[in-house]
Structure formats: structure tokens, C-alpha cells
Amino acid sequence: MSSLVLGNQQKANVSVKPRYKPVDNKQRWLALAPFIKERYKTDMTVKEIAAELAYQEYLMERKKDEMWKRFSGEIG
DSSP states (O other), X not given: OOHHHXXXXXXXXXXXXXXXXXXXXXXXXXXXXHHHHHHHTOSSOHHHHHHHHHHHHHHHHHHHHHHHHHHHHHHO
């Protein structure tokens, strides 16, 4: 019998290309910085704002990691 009738049809290997290149954090913060500069009327440059945003994200991730280590130590 045919595999089509039995439902055992082979699937072709299909690779899908992403439409856009992945955005790294530096690009994301540089894109967001002009909006923040306009909204909060600061004297900082766009690059300084982007650096501050990246640093704050780093601190938040570090805090999450520390909390996770503490939590996993309590469990295990």
C-alpha cells in the first residue's frame, strides 16, 4: 500500500530563513535612546543614554542570577 494512504508520508526538510537579522542589545538601546532623550529632556548624549540603559539591564540580570542561585541553593 502507498504511504500516502497509511498516513506515513515523509516530510521534506524545509529551512525557513528569518526575515530580519537578530537585533543585539546595543542596537536595541541605541534605537530607544532618542525617544528617551526627547521624553525626559536630558543633557546626556544618545550614546550615554544607551550605555546607561545597557548597564541597568546588566544589573537587573545580575540580580536575577543572584536570586536564582539563592533559590536553587534552598531547594537543592
